[in-house]
Amino acid sequence: MPRRVVVVGSGPAGLWAARYACENGAEVTVLEARRKVGSKLLISGAGKCNYTNILSARDQAERFGRARRFILKAMNFLPPEKLVWRLGQLGVVPELVDDFYYFPASSCAADIMNAVMMPQIEYCTSAAVTGIKITGDRVCAVKTLNEEEIPADAVVLACGGLSYPQLGGDMSLVYRAAELAGHNIVPPVPGLVGLKIADYSLSELSGMVLEDAELIWYFGGKKMRTGGILLFTHNGISGPAVLDISAAVARALSAGKAVKVKIKFFKELDAGSWDRILLTGSVDNGKKSVASCLAERLTRRCAELLLMLAGIPSDRTMSRLTAPERRLLTGLLGGMEKTVCDTEGWRKAMVTSGGVELKEVNPETLESRLVKGLFFAGEQLDVDGPCGGYNIQWASASGALAGFCAATSE
Ligand SMILES: Cc1cc2nc3c(=O)[nH]c(=O)nc-3n(C[C@H](O)[C@H](O)[C@H](O)COP(=O)(O)OP(=O)(O)OC[C@H]3O[C@@H](n4cnc5c(N)ncnc54)[C@H](O)[C@@H]3O)c2cc1C
Structure with a gap:
């Protein structure tokens, strides 16, 4: 039986988590609270999406301040050059702007989203997750706003943050499942604002x-x-x-x-x-x-x-x-x-600073240290980077690592 992986959130972190889980043999469902997949990704970089830059994984990580050590394993799992290469394999021709920033040559963020999505994955929209079900010390299902329980061997929470509430985070939903699972949330404040x-x-x-x-x-x-x-x-x-x-x-x-x-x-x-x-x-x-x-x-x-x-x-x-x-x-x-x-304020902020506390998450796998089978990726964690493709690089890399580990770890 393939492992059932449920990914919560369809930003770059969730989309990459789903792809890596699927490529590694899992049966994957993505649950997205909004009516559309990848809303924030689609408007990133003014709709053109600056998805990474020329720096190495280590040099990018250095720009993440106090989170730099935590993120290194994930950044090395899908480093900038590999992200550019993988997207290239999936049909996204890269364009280097100002000799530093990578954008799709089509100047269209949707091309990245479409490239990362896979026909084998089920993407459910208007499917807000309100909690996870735990038996013993292990996750066994997610609970949705309309009281459904979806069974899961592993869950990746990639719910983003509170910035641009018009397109993403709703305070009552973004951190709820993580908090109910016992995780502490570093109080979020607006970043890149x-x-x-x-x-x-x-x-x-x-x-x-x-x-x-x-x-x-x-x-x-x-x-x-x-x-x-x-x-x-x-x-x-x-x-x-x-x-x-x-x-x-x-x-x-x-x-x-x-x-x-x-x-x-x-x-x-x-x-x-x-x-x-x-x-x-x-x-x-x-x-x-x-x-x-x-x-x-x-x-x-x-x-x-x-x-x-x-x-x-x-x-x-x-x-x-x-x-x-x-x-x-x-x-x-x-x-x-x-x-x-x-x-x-949040309506103008590009990222969230704060989120799921890092010491409660294993940086080697991005699995919760509190609940087995529960993984985190992207802006949902207490990680935020500067302008210039760093945040989508982090979301993609952490999604890839979390998705891989969700599909392969026992
Ligand atoms: C205007 C703007 C421009 C930007 N430009 C760039 C750029 O060019 N380069 C760059 O690197 N970064 C950029 N960023 C930042 C970047 O978009 C984010 O860092 C990135 O999208 C984070 O990815 P994520 O997958 O972690 O979260 P998100 O992209 O926020 O995705 C999280 C998803 O989870 C969903 N969700 C939340 N809670 C639940 C729930 N309970 N149940 C189900 N679904 C849920 C949300 O609706 C959302 O779709 C920009 C941000 C903004 C606002």
């Missing part, structure tokens, strides 16, 4: 991008730096310089800690450098307006807003800029300090 600034005075910059900003963060007694592309939003900041640190900020905020950020418009230019630039400008371009001079490096809109924030008339010429005015301006340009008051 924009941040809101208190008393925001920069809303007029909404949509403006700084290509090489530097952000200096202060929270929980720590000082951290991030850099790169910064996007001003209508109520705060976003973009790569913000997203990768946002989960840590969210956790600090949820613990009631104050979070401050100093925004440097250009990484290389501190207040002293700006002071020299403005002084030189007052000699070389005395008749030019300060706004025009600044607009050569920033946008006109940004230059005018900074003058307004510093209380300097917009037609002030370089030669007439006073020393106190220059100090005000250089202070803003070289490190404007702001208080972060919130994240943009």
Whole structure:
């Protein structure tokens, strides 16, 4: 008799778990709460799906912070180069973007989903799982919202997280089965999400991008730096310089800690450098307006807003800029300090930070240490990575390992 494996969730983790379980001889059923398979996968990377990148399994794992050791076995089971190769075998032609990120050449996330799905697997939608049935110390069935019991020799929970609730996680369902099985859930907070600034005075910059900003963060007694592309939003900041640190900020905020950020418009230019630039400008371009001079490096809109924030008339010429005015301006340009008051919340978050506690799961197999035959994969675990294909790589690799072990372990 083939082993019966039930996979809960049809994101990349669930789809790969089902494929590996099926390829290893199991009879597989996927249960998905939503009406469609792979909803979040389909919108990932703006519908194009950045599914991994050129880094090795070990180098990608290093970017997962405290989870890096836990995830290594899974990342090596289906490493980035093998994921690209396997998808290639299944008809997904890879395209390398910016010499780093892998997307399907078709720019269509659905191609990945269709490639990973198999006709031998049963995919049931509108099938929310509410619990698992355990006899002795072993899983024997899953229970669905409509009171059905589906027998299983092994169950893979790949329920994702709480981000984008419009397409995935419903708080009442995502962690329920894991919790009922006795697992602890590290309180989830939004990750890869924009941040809101208190008393925001920069809303007029909404949509403006700084290509090489530097952000200096202060929270929980720590000082951290991030850099790169910064996007001003209508109520705060976003973009790569913000997203990768946002989960840590969210956790600090949820613990009631104050979070401050100093925004440097250009990484290389501190207040002293700006002071020299403005002084030189007052000699070389005395008749030019300060706004025009600044607009050569920033946008006109940004230059005018900074003058307004510093209380300097917009037609002030370089030669007439006073020393106190220059100090005000250089202070803003070289490190404007702001208080972060919130994240943009679950509806905008790309991942969840938090989830099933890692010490209760065996990293060699992704099997629960509490219940035999119960496996976990993907974002459901307390694992979250940065932007750039890391999260789908992790979901795919952990799904592959969990599915393989669910099909083959006794
Ligand atoms: C807008 C956006 C863009 C993104 N772009 C990228 C990108 O380009 N590259 C990248 O690496 N990552 C990206 N991510 C992150 C990535 O999509 C996720 O990390 C990944 O989908 C996680 O996979 P998963 O299978 O663990 O969970 P999910 O994809 O969330 O799938 C979990 C599934 O389980 C179902 N489910 C939940 N509870 C139950 C239950 N009780 N019973 C049955 N089913 C249940 C959910 O409905 C869901 O379909 C993006 C995320 C978002 C929101």
